[in-house]
Amino acid sequence: MTESLSLRTARGAHRAGPVPGDDDTRQPSDAGSALLEQDQREANRFRRTVLVGRIAVAVVVLGAWQLASGRLVSEFFVSSPSEIVGRLVQLVGTGQLWPHLTQTLIEVGAGLLIGVPLGVALGVALGMSALLSGWLLPYVMALYSLPRVALAPLFIVWFGIGLLSKITMVVTMVLFVIFYNVYQGVRNIDQDLFDVARSFRANRWQTVRWIMLPSLVPWLVTALRLSIGIALIGAVIAELIAASSGLGYYIKLSSNLLDVTGVFAGLAVITAVAIVLDQALGYVERRVMRHHPEKQH
């Protein structure tokens, strides 16, 4: 391939002669698109097989449960899928579900809204300053390894059985996961990228915005995905201990009334919430990771 460099910089125009030898200025081509299509078809077939098997597993397990219930084990202890579905329909129909569901969602949402920025700020600060991390890291790590669910009773004493104690619980659960990931992320940023920004005389804010935050995106997405599950655990546990509404409260109430169907219905809703949130974040993650080759899950 012959080709020439044409130069139009601020200093003037120039055309250099062709240079021999070559390879690395190939043009983008769509050769091999047939192969791509075949790969696509095979991938689709595989996905379908997986999906069918997955549904079969659910059918078998739920079917076995349904059959065993009342025959092998007393329905009082294990309820049954049909009972649980009936209860869910009733909860939705009478509107009884919504106050509990929204309560838990608000706790999780508010906890994430406070805990995530706090964790990011803490992670960035400690990641950037050797002095700050020298002072604080041992304490942060000690708190990190503490089973934080054990703090729930304390928060209830401090903040009552309402929203505040639950949000505090969620924040403490989320904060450390986010912090730890962001801290690792900051320390893993390629020093050369900072040098590039510095050599172009980017200021501190530009460096944070164009180098640091984009570098942290994959870490943050991972951390966020972990946090959602953990936030849900925090909220439900705090509700189990003392509350007046929420999905955890509904489970505890049902259990006090020896209503196993109610317990399972509550668990089903929590599972559904977890799955929906996780799928939503998984979607975001895939979109973001397409531009982030350096850390993949």
Add this chain to the structure above:
Amino acid sequence: MTPKVAVRDLRVAYRTRTGRHLALDGADLSIGHGEFVALVGPSGCGKSTLLKVVAGLVERSGGDALIDGKPIDGPSAGVGMLFQNDALLPWRTVHENIRLPLQVAGGNRAEQDVRIRDLITTVGLDGFADYLPRQLSGGMRKRVALARTLAADPDLFLMDEPFGPLDALTRRRIGAEFLSLWETLGTSVLFVTHDVDEAITLADRVVVMSPAPGRVLTEFPVPLHRPRDVRELRFTPSFRDLHDAISDALVAPSEIA
């Protein structure tokens, strides 16, 4: 006339966990305006360190380092650095990577786009504007890094083995392209390389450093006229003589040790 770059008795001692590590001990170097200087030396002798001092990225522990007669204190305007690895932002496309220095400078995005498209043509990457770095070959990534440095419109290039990890053919090719590009720019260049052939082909002067802690041992003017024909060059007798002399200078100190 003050030289573009003047380095005198430069010492750099890196702080390490166990104390100080002396990377440069009394290095002297001067680069004239529009001069192309190549720096060769054994691995670990402090070439990158010297470059980073001039780039304002590493602080000196002693001696002087000046650009246009002014002591270096942080990265200066008009200095373009090409890093040993290409240091592209992996999440940005070719086009957006080149935008970085323009973005720092601020200004109209549409004008930036025009300039970026020009630069993409300059480095021969037409059609690849929307590719991500990982979708490019090593040689193409070097071109992007070069375009990004060109975008800042520097009058001093600092190049740290810029074509180092490429295969011999691609390296020679990009080197030749850069040479013809540079011959129209007239900027000053400090070019670190392991490759004596590359040094002679490109530079006006080849500076040889000692093993660590680095200092400048000798230097060789390159008596080859410009513009240079890269293909003919390496078969001329003066090229061969110079090559042998520089190679000897590089090997000599380690024989003593």
